[in-house]
Amino acid sequence: MSQSTLISTKIPPLENGDKLNCIQFERRYEQMPHIKKAELIAGIVYIASPLRINEHGEPHASIITWLGFYKAFTPNLQIGDNCTVRLDAENQPQPDVLLRINVDGQSTISKDGYVEGAPELIIEIAASSASIDLHQKLKTYQNNQVQEYLVWRIYDREIDWFRLKNRKYIKLKSNEKGIICSEYFPGLWLDKEALISGNLAKVLAILQQGLNSPEYQKFVKNYD
Numbered sequence: 001m002s003q004s005t006l007i008s009t010k011i012p013p014l015e016n017g018d019k020l021n022c023i024q025f026e027r028r029y030e031q032m033p034h035i036k037k038a039e040l041i042a043g044i045v046y047i048a049s050p051l052r053i054n055e056h057g058e059p060h061a062s063i064i065t066w067l068g069f070y071k072a073f074t075p076n077l078q079i080g081d082n083c084t085v086r087l088d089a090e091n092q093p094q095p096d097v098l099l100r101i102n103v104d105g106q107s108t109i110s111k112d113g114y115v116e117g118a119p120e121l122i123i124e125i126a127a128s129s130a131s132i133d134l135h136q137k138l139k140t141y142q143n144n145q146v147q148e149y150l151v152w153r154i155y156d157r158e159i160d161w162f163r164l165k166n167r168k169y170i171k172l173k174s175n176e177k178g179i180i181c182s183e184y185f186p187g188l189w190l191d192k193e194a195l196i197s198g199n200l201a202k203v204l205a206i207l208q209q210g211l212n213s214p215e216y217q218k219f220v221k222n223y224d
Contacts, residue, residue: 014038018045022092041136043090055127055154063097063123066203070188073211075223078102086116087144097123120184123150142169147184159192179206187216
């Protein structure tokens with residue numbers, strides 16, 4: 001094989017801002033194992049910056065703890081931490097956290113181990129990525145019918161929780177006690193001020209109240 005042929009068949013590196021389809025994106029991403037997080041959103045490549053513990057690592061761990069507690073008592077669910085999701089030909093996000101219905105849900109697991117289709121819930125921890133999380137990603141998740149989308153805006157000390165209704169995201173409001181309740185997953189309750197302030201014990205106590213609620217008990221009875 002000639003040198004010119006070798007050059008022509010070499011796979012280019014993955015670069016921020018590349019405009020690719022999913023096949024090109026996967027091929028380049030697989031050739032760069034040192035990159036820990038890259039996403040394709042609306043055909044554009046986004047490579048994540050290094051992550052700090054206060055702005056991402058600890059909030060991410062708190063979300064996993066909260067969602068993991070819910071999963072521990074709820075059948076037929078699967079949690080994903082930074083898993084690539086094949087949504088469509090131009091979108092392969094790698095959300096911080098996802099929650100999917102394992103059997104008879106919106107998404108499936110491909111033969112090579114990827115999530116294909118829209119998980120029911122996606123969560124993003126947004127610090128420097130707040131603009132993409134609330135714009136390009138929001139539109140992508142909405143268009144692909146992710147049922148609920150939660151964005152924790154670290155610098156703004158705010159949490160936005162969206163519910164898909166009539167193919168559009170509507171922001172869920174806290175009740176009179178400051179609790180946001182998932183409309184898709186009964187019993188998945190969140191005291192957002194406790195989460196933002198780092199009071200994980202209160203976050204889990206409120207979640208336990210959700211698990212004791214009549215709507216949650218009715219929900220899990222469907223799997224008995």
